[in-house]
Amino acid sequence: MLQPTAWFRRSPAWMRTIWREVVAFGTVGALAFVVETASFNLLAFGPPGEGPLHAAPVGASAIATLLAMLVSWFGNRHWTYRDRKGQVKPREVAWFVGVNLVGLAITAAPVYVSHELFGLSSALSDNAARLAGWAVATWVRFTVYRGLVFTSHREGPSDVPGLVRRCTGAWCGGMLWPGCLALMAAVCGFVVSTVFRPGFLTADSVEQLLQAEGARPVTDWHPPVMALLWRVLIHTTGSLSTMAALQTAVLWGTLWVLAVALWKRTGSRPLSLLMLAFGLAPHIANFTGVVWKDVHMAYALLAVCAIALFARELPAEHGRARWALLALGLLFLAYAILVRKNAFPAVLPLLPMLVFALWSAPGRRRWLIAGGSLLAFAVVGSVVVSSVSHPVATRQYAQIPLDDVTHVLTPQEVRSAAEQAGATPSFQNDLVRSAQNCRREKIPWDAYFTCYPHRPGYRDSIGPHFTADEADVLVKMWVQQMPHEAAGYLKYRTRTFVRLLFEGNLRYAGGTFDGTPKNVKVDPTLDAVLRSYVTGFAHDIPWLFQAWFWLAVALVLTLRRHWPGPWSRELRLLGLSSVLYIACYLPTAPQANYRYVYWPALAGTLALILIAAEALTRRPALGAVEQAPERAAAGESPTPPESPRTPLTPTSPVWPAERDATTSKEVGPRPASSTRRGDIAA
Numbered sequence: 001m002l003q004p005t006a007w008f009r010r011s012p013a014w015m016r017t018i019w020r021e022v023v024a025f026g027t028v029g030a031l032a033f034v035v036e037t038a039s040f041n042l043l044a045f046g047p048p049g050e051g052p053l054h055a056a057p058v059g060a061s062a063i064a065t066l067l068a069m070l071v072s073w074f075g076n077r078h079w080t081y082r083d084r085k086g087q088v089k090p091r092e093v094a095w096f097v098g099v100n101l102v103g104l105a106i107t108a109a110p111v112y113v114s115h116e117l118f119g120l121s122s123a124l125s126d127n128a129a130r131l132a133g134w135a136v137a138t139w140v141r142f143t144v145y146r147g148l149v150f151t152s153h154r155e156g157p158s159d160v161p162g163l164v165r166r167c168t169g170a171w172c173g174g175m176l177w178p179g180c181l182a183l184m185a186a187v188c189g190f191v192v193s194t195v196f197r198p199g200f201l202t203a204d205s206v207e208q209l210l211q212a213e214g215a216r217p218v219t220d221w222h223p224p225v226m227a228l229l230w231r232v233l234i235h236t237t238g239s240l241s242t243m244a245a246l247q248t249a250v251l252w253g254t255l256w257v258l259a260v261a262l263w264k265r266t267g268s269r270p271l272s273l274l275m276l277a278f279g280l281a282p283h284i285a286n287f288t289g290v291v292w293k294d295v296h297m298a299y300a301l302l303a304v305c306a307i308a309l310f311a312r313e314l315p316a317e318h319g320r321a322r323w324a325l326l327a328l329g330l331l332f333l334a335y336a337i338l339v340r341k342n343a344f345p346a347v348l349p350l351l352p353m354l355v356f357a358l359w360s361a362p363g364r365r366r367w368l369i370a371g372g373s374l375l376a377f378a379v380v381g382s383v384v385v386s387s388v389s390h391p392v393a394t395r396q397y398a399q400i401p402l403d404d405v406t407h408v409l410t411p412q413e414v415r416s417a418a419e420q421a422g423a424t425p426s427f428q429n430d431l432v433r434s435a436q437n438c439r440r441e442k443i444p445w446d447a448y449f450t451c452y453p454h455r456p457g458y459r460d461s462i463g464p465h466f467t468a469d470e471a472d473v474l475v476k477m478w479v480q481q482m483p484h485e486a487a488g489y490l491k492y493r494t495r496t497f498v499r500l501l502f503e504g505n506l507r508y509a510g511g512t513f514d515g516t517p518k519n520v521k522v523d524p525t526l527d528a529v530l531r532s533y534v535t536g537f538a539h540d541i542p543w544l545f546q547a548w549f550w551l552a553v554a555l556v557l558t559l560r561r562h563w564p565g566p567w568s569r570e571l572r573l574l575g576l577s578s579v580l581y582i583a584c585y586l587p588t589a590p591q592a593n594y595r596y597v598y599w600p601a602l603a604g605t606l607a608l609i610l611i612a613a614e615a616l617t618r619r620p621a622l623g624a625v626e627q628a629p630e631r632a633a634a635g636e637s638p639t640p641p642e643s644p645r646t647p648l649t650p651t652s653p654v655w656p657a658e659r660d661a662t663t664s665k666e667v668g669p670r671p672a673s674s675t676r677r678g679d680i681a682a
Contacts, residue, residue, distance in 0.1 A: 021080060022142075024076075028079065028080055029141075032068040032069075032071040032075070033068070033134060039063065039064040040061055040064035043063060043064065061104075065100070065104045066104070072141070081146070092149055095144065095148045099141055099145070102137075102140060103137035104137075106140065109133060110132050111133070114126065114128075140273075147268070148616070177263060177272075178263075181256055181260060184276055185276055186252070188252055188276065189248050192252070192279070192285065192288050192289060193244065193248045195523075195526045195529075195530055196289020196290070196530075197244065197289075198241030199240065199241055199290070199520070201290075201291060201511075202290065203513070204222055205290065205291045205292060206515050207221075207222055208222050208291065209291075209520075210517075212231040212240075213231070213240075217390075218390065218391045219392045220391045220393055220394055220396065221394045221396050223293050223339045223340070224386065225385045228385055228389050230243045230291075243291050244289045247291070248288055248289055250303060253303075254303045255279045257306040257310050258275050258305070258309060258310075259273070259275040261312070262609075262613060265566060266617045271616065278609060282534045282544065285530070286594075292509075294595040294596070295595075296335070296340075297336045297343045298602050300333070300339070301333075301336050301346060301347070301350060301602075302603075304329045304332045304354055305350070307329045307354065307357075308357035310325075311357040311358045322358045326354065330354075330373050331377060333347050335381070338378065338382060342584045342585075343599075345580035345583070346578070347374075348577075349577040350573065352573065355367065392465070395468065398474045399590065401478035402431075402434070402452065403447050404478055404482060406451065407438060407444070407445070407447070408482070408485050409435065409481060410435070411432050411436050414434075415428055420477075421476040421480060422473060423477075427469075427470055427473065434447050434451045434453065444495065446590045493586060497586045497589055499589075502546065502548055503592050504594045505592055505594065506595060507534060507535070508531055508534045509595075545594050547596070547597040547600070550582070550600040550604045551600065553600075554574075554575040554578035554603070557571050557574060557575025558576045558579055565610075565614030566614070567610045571611065574603045574604075574606065575604075577603060578599070581599055582600055
């Protein structure tokens, strides 16, 4: 007999036995593939040439995949993973069904693209498309089967590497898996950028584009920094599509950093893939390529979260890298403030998240440096942008008191209040007509655009604006009248805020509308595909696109005193950022658009993924500890549980609890590598 080589003897046990899993899984997969392919062809193509589902190839693909699921279940459970077979558990069935539904979508997607985008309908093209989807789906199934589905009777958490272990070995020390994640993120970013090319535009986006091209003066109604950035990109590349490509690259680069940080912490490749899939969720992908200030702000804040989670995994000796990450994070925070004025409340909780991720005990000096630098970046950035672009003042803030006096006061009271505030007769008439129009049409808000009388062509010069005297009159009217109309004001603002929470619209911003410039041409087929994807989910799962749901998620994240796991502080600060951002619309909400909760949707989705990752990686490990007395009773030698105060090695399944330096309370587990000896010296 051949003797095992030295390398084979030194290799881990799971590596020496994984070949059996691969062969068995491949055999079962091949059988399932034969069943799936044969049933698909019978349903779609015959005999005799046209099957019963010839006109519905996607349905035929779905039915074929469901049949293959049954073959896969019995084959893998009773052969590939027979050593782990036990009583069927709901968790096992749920994971199996879930991963196969994902596989169904992966397998059916190429068929849909082949038919709808390329117009191919032959048997060869359909089977080629299914083969590509089947290859990707098979890899996903194998990874999840061995890590999450068939795990009932493992000998221990270290026998086979799964999802309950922290990352160890060559996959962690090297760049193989991060490189794979980077490749997948790049492919997803390219596909998304292609779908949105050259960038979907709304009315706000068109105004910004015209300012960037120099067709209109830059105003402060929309962020000058965004128009200036777009102008630089157009002059540098000669293409207006660069802005949409840039924000798509920022999103997928951020998701790649988050995926790597999650993989470093959990050692779970499926969970890192779940983080990448975050960007393909319908309530996230709907605005990815829409050139909008809300999107820029949300992606800048998400990038700060990615920097914070990545910084937690840095070894203690990387002092200079921490300062560089601090500077990068502050730049993103400053940009978020510059591009969206009401981003400031959302920024406040993210600054401590960033600082605490870089240093466990920052100290007064670091806090002063971080806070002062953020203030300096925002102020200097605002001064530089203003000096370069020279924005025309539109006094947009007057839109808020206009809404309040128009909807709280009667038309007669509006005239009296305007006269008392010193308004000109012409402006008095405009305000009265605005109040009358809103009452007659029952328009609840956004009085400037929907009720206020404008001169013809008022958008053609510098866009919507108030004169300085008109803005002063509106502010004076608000100060003089609203304290006496407190009940009416609270009733009106509560009503508008409730509508924002429960009647959100604009879940999808299409690629074209009546005001889109002629040089912006999007692919109508890709636009229709994306619209169908987003609106389908909006119809079936409407709460994904409503503010009340994300406010509820944010409140739970904020108010829960302690979250188990390593991200307790981050989860609470993410929730607080979302709560503050939504709350700032209570006195200011001009509409009920979904874009006003786009950042809370991003933050809430990130938090839910982190909570799911902690639950999936911690529960099996705790189950192994709970089974220790049973093993001892059976004559086995149980592994003594680690003391919560003893630092664990990177291969330990459970991390010790971390204590907050200010309250001496446990705030979540933290790896031993995060004990930063150079904090004070740095």
